[in-house]
Amino acid sequence: xxxxxxxxxxxxxxxxxxxxRAGYTIHALADRSIKVVRKVGRLTGCPNVYGGxxxxxxxxxxxxxxxxxxxxxxxxxxxxxxxxxxxxxxLAHTSGALTASVLSGTGIKKSNLxxxxxxxxxxxxNFKNSGFLKNIYFGIEGGSAALxxxxxxTRKLKSDFIIIPEKAKPEYHLSCVLASNFILANFYLSExxxxxxxxxxxxxxxxxxxxxxxTIENLEKRGAxxxxxxxxTRGDAETIKIHLDVMxxxxxxxxxxxxxxxxALMKAALKRNKKLKTEKLTKLIGK
Numbered sequence: 001x002x003x004x005x006x007x008x009x010x011x012x013x014x015x016x017x018x019x020x021r022a023g024y025t026i027h028a029l030a031d032r033s034i035k036v037v038r039k040v041g042r043l044t045g046c047p048n049v050y051g052g053x054x055x056x057x058x059x060x061x062x063x064x065x066x067x068x069x070x071x072x073x074x075x076x077x078x079x080x081x082x083x084x085x086x087x088x089x090x091l092a093h094t095s096g097a098l099t100a101s102v103l104s105g106t107g108i109k110k111s112n113l114x115x116x117x118x119x120x121x122x123x124x125x126n127f128k129n130s131g132f133l134k135n136i137y138f139g140i141e142g143g144s145a146a147l148x149x150x151x152x153x154t155r156k157l158k159s160d161f162i163i164i165p166e167k168a169k170p171e172y173h174l175s176c177v178l179a180s181n182f183i184l185a186n187f188y189l190s191e192x193x194x195x196x197x198x199x200x201x202x203x204x205x206x207x208x209x210x211x212x213x214x215t216i217e218n219l220e221k222r223g224a225x226x227x228x229x230x231x232x233t234r235g236d237a238e239t240i241k242i243h244l245d246v247m248x249x250x251x252x253x254x255x256x257x258x259x260x261x262x263x264a265l266m267k268a269a270l271k272r273n274k275k276l277k278t279e280k281l282t283k284l285i286g287k
Contacts (some may be wrong), residue, residue, distance in 0.1 A: 002027035004061040006053060008040045010122040011094050012067030017129040020044040022156040028057045043127060058085045066093040073102055081106055090146045092116040096173035099166050100142035114142025116150050121180050133157050139164045139172055189254055225268040232265040237280035244284060259285040
């Protein structure tokens with residue numbers, strides 16, 4: 001099976017390397033950075049590398065994967081319409097938020113269009129085949145023929161998949177962002193606070209790593225609501241007030257963030273303990 005990849009950024013590079021390792025032929029690669037695409041081409045034995053979209057990206061390709069930024073997909077697909085794409089080709093993109101419909105207008109039937117989103121954080125381009133896409137899940141959505149092929153590819157990558165309904169794609173991606181980027185927002189704020197009291201970021205992580213691991217283990221075993229600890233679960237308004245006083249004095253731009261997160265925790269805690277007293281908490285953080 002011959003696979004072309006348009007875009008050799010963080011995700012596109014990982015796909016090219018790991019699909020090649022899984023036994024697929026990387027037929028063509030295209031990217032605006034000819035230096036990068038040539039390097040990925042050498043690493044994957046790809047014979048066709050281009051500094052932009054060319055007809056060669058599509059000639060004899062069984063699958064074409066668009067691994068470009070969400071904001072660029074529509075423009076890149078528009079450029080693709082100038083070329084002859086094999087009518088039986090599978091077209092897919094790696095966006096988490098956009099649906100397969102952004103690939104329409106290319107002359108490919110709807111059943112052959114899909115989105116193929118790795119549920120993984122890939123913060124940098126890595127040329128060492130580091131297994132970013134192994135033992136993870138892909139969120140896939142689209143037509144029946146495309147899904148059948150992508151399921152096989154996912155298994156060849158030694159990963160798994162979940163099927164996302166087209167209408168639910170925005171909610172699906174929001175969930176992924178909350179599970180990854182919003183955790184980092186918490187740690188960014190935690191680093192700011194710790195730095196102000198003389199604790200380095202490295203020391204902070206080492207000291208809190210057991211707490212992080214235990215939280216993840218509890219989450220896996222018991223779910224979010226049953227894993228919550230701390231002042232919210234005790235209805236401890238006095239401690240929340242102390243926190244808010246610090247936030248107002250030193251981090252006023254994050255006060256509403258703290259309140260919003262505390263409201264979410266309170267609603268989750270109420271699922272576990274319907275007798276939780278929330279009157280004082282509500283006065284501090286809102287409903």
